[in-house]
Amino acid sequence: MNLDFVLRTEIRKATDSLFGQPVDNLQIQPTNAEFEGSHTLVCFPLTKISKKDPEQTATAIGEYLVANSGIVSRFNVVKGFLNLVIADKAWVEVFKSIYSNKDFGLLPSNGKELMVEYSSPNTNKPLHLGHLRNNFLGYSVAEIYKALGYKVHKVQIINDRGIHICKSMAAWKLFGHGETPQSSGMKGDKLVGKYYVEFDKNHKAQMKELVDKGVSEADAEKQSPIMQLASDMLRKWEAKDAETLQLWKTMNGWVYEGFEKTYKRMGVDFEKLYYESNTYLLGKEEVLKGEEKGIFFKKEDGSVWIDLTSDGLDQKVLLRADGTSVYMTQDIGTAILRFKDFPKIEGQVYTVGNEQEYHFKVLFLILKKLGYQWAEKCYHLSYGMVDLPSGKMKSREGTVVDADDLMQEMADEAEKQTRELGKIEELNEQQIKDLSEMIGLGALKFFLLKVDPKKRMLFDPNESIQLLGHTGPFIQYTHARIRAIVRKAESMGVKPTESDLSQVTSLEDSERDGIFILNNYINKLNEAARDYSPAVIANFAFDLAKGYNQFYQSIPIFNETDAVKLKFRIAFSEVVADVLKKSMKLLGIQVPEKM
RNA sequence: GGUCUCAUAGCUCAACUGGAUAGAGCAGCUGCCUUCUAAGCAGCAGGUUGCUGGUUCGAGUCCAGCUGGGAUCACCA
Known part of the structure; x- marks a missing residue:
């Protein structure tokens, strides 16, 4: 027996019979513990049609339900609140229908599909407490939708390219002496993370030297030899230099092995992994098409922008003057790719921290302007930061809580x-x-x-x-x-x-x-x-x-x-x-x- | 500075989206194991829901202003 449905139907009948109007949007809430009953009908809104004061309205409905509903055994009225006592035999019926349904809580397939993205780490350091919230959240939301009858596709995009991984690579090349997870006994992601820290340490020291010599902080940042090496590696990577690619593959491989263990222990899983190294060039065509349609515009220097000022947002760059993509461009491409890969999904859920709220607002808006209907069904599952009693987690201060630990x-x-x-x-x-x-x-x-x-x-x-x-x-x-x-x-x-x-x-x-x-x-x-x-x-x-x-x-x-x-x-x-x-x-x- | 967001018991969180005397857990105090698992249960104490106005039968919840946190506003991701 569906008690809520039966109760609503009975009250609907009551208002129809008593006041000549069947009411659908009834306000029913749990009864406060201090009063007898389990369900409470809030009667204030009904006074308009009952033409009586709240108490009289409640009493009339209560009397009707006891006489006619078969499920209400008693009632009491406190101000405009009608507290209903459901008969024990009705409760037993409710229980029986739960007991006899082996699949209680698991709804049959509704034919709908949904994509949930979560985790999506960088490959230059191990997972930490913030990732745990992200992973548990994304996984759980996916499971909840599955229980409601959706077919859910869990995915993530792995940020495997860019300057950050080149930093670890540069430090490893300089100080690693060929160290591997096997030789050191360290988990792969931890080893790569160690060199990321090593990079930072050396970078800081070199910067200080330069600043002491009178170089400005901004210039020192770029001029430090180790940063130069990392930048050089990024250029070589983009030029598909064989040696650089090899090192990149090797070190990312170490990270994946480490992540694999962490994910396993967390108990999360993914149906498909997207790698940024494969998707970072996507989206450019879409932007060029959008420019032809006049959705985007080109500035004198050749960069392509979208003007969102009429939507209360700012202007946003989509292609640099040299024609290369930015993060937003990639995300446009990736979103479209995913709907091609999974044509039946009705939307995507992005599990990403709330510091990127602006980004997703813009992303969804752009997709909508490009004419993708599904943009409205995309949702940024935005979650708050996890603070420690000491404040924010800061890698520099060593307060990051490691996921494995x-x-x-x-x-x-x-x-x-x-x-x-x-x-x-x-x-x-x-x-x-x-x-x-x-x-x-x-x-x-x-x-x-x-x-x-x-x-x-x-x-x-x-x-x-x-x-x-x-x-x-x-x-x-x-x-x-x-x-x-x-x-x-x-x-x-x-x-x-x-x-x-x-x-x-x-x-x-x-x-x-x-x-x-x-x-x-x-x-x-x-x-x-x-x-x-x-x-x-x-x-x-x-x-x-x-x-x-x-x-x-x-x-x-x-x-x-x-x-x-x-x-x-x-x-x-x-x-x-x-x-x-x-x-x-x-x-x-x-x-x-x-x- | 613009935009967004948060503020509830000593601490960590709820409050069915506008309903009754704002609820849990932890910490403190008091009881309950000869009987199904005490990682449990019952009770006491703890509140001007940051502040000031407004909207209405009714506001922690909606609106305005203020105070104080946080995020964001890169040809980074």
Whole structure:
């Protein structure tokens, strides 16, 4: 039974019968805890058609529903709020329809396709905390849309070319002495990152020397020998110089090997990778075509621009005077390429930090002006920066939190606490490691996903490593706890059937509350997709786990002598565990059978 | 300076998009394990929602102004 739909239909009938007008946009909200009931109809807006004051309006509707709806057993009116008590047998019906649907929470295919881009790192340094938020967010949004019946294509664009990688290459050439991941035992991305830092160090020193000799800071920046070497390598790369290309391929290869391990541990995946070295020349043709159509204009020096001042934005360069592309040009080309590669996608989601909001605003506007209808379905999933208690992460100050290190610390902490609690006698060493990994990563992912993506957030290492309270492990724990009950019920031969459930006539408060939360799952799923916000799912899962624990503490399940009630409670437990597992899966978090 | 964005309990976050006496977690205090996993539950305490006005039956939410953070406004990506 779809309670929300039935309730709306019944109230619609009520307004039609009482006031001669069926109302569709009813305001229904959860009832405040202090009043009896679960659903509250806000009656202020209805006074226009009822021609009565809010209390009278509410009372009239309440009386009608009790007499005619069959699902409302009582009501009370507080000011203009009509608090409805849904009959227990209606709640049982709601529960039965969830229990009997094995695919509850997984909508059938809707035939639509969507692309989600996320991660998209540079290849000159390892992944850090900011990338973790990005990866977890993008992955989760993709999973949420999948649950709603979309076919989702996860992609990323790897920024594998440009001056930044040439810097690492230059430093390696000067100081590397042929060092490789194999010879040093370092993870490939870490090794390349080391030379990026090495570049910076030398560059700074050389700059200082030049400045001391009276060279201006800006000139010194360019004139330092190591920067000259890097620039030279970039020129050679663009000229397809064999030796430079070889070194570039080798060092990028090291990075990919390292990233591969990190992605695997994060639990994220991609259907297709785009490399900037393949796409950086795209878009130029589009811009030239756009110039012919008069969408763009050429300045005297030959550079091509778009004027967005009438849209409240500025002018933006698209082709340099020498005819080369800029970032925006590439992104235009890449977007078009993706719609060619995946013709059925209705839009793209770009998971990129909010410092690029202006960029995407301009990008989507340009695509629209070029006549691409799908531009309106492109969305910049813009997320706030992750701050540390000490402030912003700064590579220069060494405050960058490395992704690999952080995941390891989380797993270590989880293992430490798991061993301290000592509920794991029957687990072997490998199982303890696996469980710790699951808990550590669950804590990390939940911590980063529970906050509204749009908001800037604070990452306090001490708090993130907590496994109590509003955390992933709290939900994992609740799941494990329920599974223990279900296993016990199975061993006792307690097997609920639908006909058992039909005999349930009354419910305890905590059971009703639990069904109420479960019943909200699909709404939350839609809300999370609409807002591109895994936080909605994270908070739902927390509320469900919290609700179950209240039930668990207030009712000793196996003390129940009434067989029907016992079976209902087992069925209820099974469903809660199942929905917890499904919702956590949308966050990329696994859930254990025991912990 | 222009544009955008944020400000809620000591701390970290919610608040179903305009609804009732603003809710959780952490930290603090008090209870609950001889019974299904205490990584749990119950309770106490904690608030002029940055400030000032406005819109209306009703504002943390919408509008204006102010204060204070942040981002952005490159022929970088």
